[in-house]
Amino acid sequence: MIIGSLLATMALAPSPALAERAAPHQPATTVGVSAREYDFALYRATVPAGRVTLVLHNFGEDDHDVQVRGPGGYRSATSADIEPEATLRYGVRLRRPGRYLLVCTKPGHLAAGMKATLRVR
């Protein structure tokens, strides 16, 4: 199992050559996010400042959405609703390094703990 996980990590990391080639355009960093009652799970914990694309999949039973809140009172617009089993791509621009919070704005969901931290460096 440990060997399997290690190999998975190695095989999944983009090769350095490709990462460098892509650098001049600074494409959006993609962050996979799963949503369910009442949790977000982030597949990437830290991203470079700049454009970030959240790829949200709803594994739950209810509709969810996402809003990103960050330093200096930053608040993104709230995304469209994500229905169960649906996937939504949601782009934001996170310019300032720091801690950002992903929250679900559906009534009661944040209070139930539906939030997660994304670090921007």
Next chain:
Amino acid sequence: MRTRPMNSTVADWTEDHVRRLFWRAGFGATPGEAADFAARGREATLAFVLDGPGTGAPMGDLVGTVPTVKGQPLDPINEWGHDALWWLDRMVRTTRPLVEKMTLFWHDHFATASQDTPLMIRQNWLLRSRGLGDFHHLLDGVTRDPAMQLFLSLADSTKDAPNENYARELMELFTLGGGYTETDVREVSRALTGWRTKRSRGGLPSIHWQAGLHDTGSKRIFGRTGRFGTQDVMRLVTQHPRHAPFLVQQLWDFFVTEPLDPATRAALVRTYRGSGLQLKPVVAAILGHDALYARLDAPDQVKAPVVHVAGLLRTTGTPITIDSYTWLLNQMGQMPFAPPSVAGWDWGPSWLSTNAMRARVTLANTLLAWGSAPLKPPAGAGNPAWSAEQHLDAALAAMGRPWLSGGSRAALLGLAAGFYDGAKPRQDRADMLQRLLRHLLISGPDAQLC
């Protein structure tokens, strides 16, 4: 380990043998591989398929062009659908196709879906790393792995609230297929209690053992009584007399279309039990069996959608450069990481509905004609001066020389001969004919079989 086939009566070893073996045990053979391994002979070919090229990478090296989508590398964890492309690429570029084919077998056997992508990929690595090893070890790993625990509600099944879901499928689909009672289901579910989900804020769920939630009481399973736990259940189901015949049949049906006769079944069961439930010797015996090479001139296994797509890319040396394969696989009825239920997919002729066949034609359009089609024939691919035979041969060469029946060959030659309707052949018409021949070679009925 003994991997020599137990049945070695096939006298000669031709390119057709190599193609059959490479399709059934992997994702097809290139013309070069077919010629090379036909020359190397049966024993060497089987040894290569089973043990790999011996480069020290037990799960295979990836050779050739790294996949990209819109110029970017794949991001299987974060980008939706890239998990399927990532695995497809392994099938296309691996030096150990059998390892990927077995991973596919186990993904269907231990079908799991609707879990976080990192957990699904972690399970995929587990299936890959143990897929040709010890079944008991594989089953134990799958049972403890989060993706399956969460999918079949084994996680959080406690002594006060045992959940029968995993216990039932463990016996019906994973190990026995029959020979147990409803009481066994209830008692096994009690024995498997004690696993607990732990969720950290913003992170993935993980599975932990919590002894206080395990039912420590006495259980009666298959007529035996004891204070059984997870380990005991793994031992009880794999030692059950129904297990070996069940698993041997599953493996046989995956590789071979001929029915499994009682004598061969008994021999395979002996091999499997005699090795202590090792998978590689059974797989070796099946891949070396004459029945796998029946009717080499008329392939009769319907290619599963991922085998079809991976095979087309592998045999034509085409790297992944577009993400269309994701929705195409879905349309064809086999989305990796998303089997329709815990019973997996329905294989064989069931792959072919009218809708799925239309999707296979669309796949050919995607590869040969539309947008940034990776196999789009360049202008001038056809020659107006060519005979029908020359046209067909050029198309066959471009498509990795796929199998073609005599009847289909005649039909395609007829198409080529009559394509100009008696008018003077022109370059644009010759190109269209070449596109069409290549299309029919990879979309027609013959292309669906291996």
Next chain:
Amino acid sequence: MACYDRSDLTRRQLVGRSIGFGLTVYASKLLTADALLESAQAQAAAAGDAPVLVSVFLPGGCDLLSALPPVEQLGLLNDLRATLPPGDVPGLPGETRLGMHPAFTDGINGGVAGLFAAGKIGFLPGIDYAPPDLSHFHSRHFWERGMVTEEAGAGWLGRWLDRHGSGENPLQGLTMSSNLSPVLATAGAPVAALNDPDDAALQFGGTWGMGADKAAEAWTRLAALPRHGAGPQAAGHIAGLTQSVGTLLAPYKSDPKKGIDPLASSVAYPTGSDFAKRLSSLAGLIAQPLGIRVATINAPGDYDTHDNQTADLTKALAELSRSLSAFQADLEARGVADRVLTFVWSEFGRRPQSNRSAGTDHGAGGIAWVQGTRAASGILSDFPDLGALDREDNLAVTVDFRRVYASLLEQWLGTDAAEILPDAAAAGRLQVVR
């Protein structure tokens, strides 16, 4: 006991072997595309006003006691469902003894409850077979085959098509999905699976004009070559049928740019539901002279409610109620309702005693219903007594599904049930059509 004596066959094997039996007849016929099409069209036209049976499957095992709670036994139900209290149970319109799931009122004209009140639904509580088998795969296979056997083979409506259907028209048996339902698996009769009628044409990319015609001709020839073995026959057979489906549906293709949609509905189906969209397409196709006789569709949602049952079932039944009520209204608006009967079913029921995960495990005595302007209405079978559970603590089976199948075959499709169902003679009949 025979009921738990399972064979080596898994569902995969059963189903894998069930298609491709005796396809030789059709695979070896060298019909040109035109001849095949003409023949299919002629057979479609001949079907005319023939009755249509639509089968809607609720996968997972729908819970009878949540769908139609017995109000006279609410006390008992409360005791059994400690982790899953029934809560407020609205009454089923016009029925004093039964309540209904609140989600049944969702949809136009009052949803499923509205259809029941209007006399367009006949419920079949306690439907199953005895002794019940609690495996999804076994039970589903029995319902699909129309017989309690683990043997592989054609589905019950597939066998009906083999005997009474057309030899050329694949649309006569239509699954609105990527993959053919095992209910429609035939020994030889052509059938089709369809995702979207707008996306049915076979195109050979990079060909046009005369080249495209040549492509279609070549495809027809390749499809018609003689082949031996289930897989090869299926490949040729399906290649031919795929081409026929594309040609038969070509006149009904929509053109959004020109605002043309020949299958457009005047009824508002629920938005965001793929199931509703497929039902809308199906209603549109049934109203055309395409010769559809039997159609199958799977309902979305998780009926296998081992946990989180309240939320899962509410969601599933709400989408079902909204979609089925729109489908019924659409059939009526299109003037074809009197020749369409819908049969809704699930592979088994659920255990009366709730489990500790706020759900229920596999049980017996499930729910099904017939729906339509000509469906028998009311409660068509005895409601199983909560006070008289079987030895496994499951509901009693009060009506065998084969009795319902036999009745549908005779009363709706107008054919002898004994030809299709081996157990027809012993099954008995009940009135499912009026």
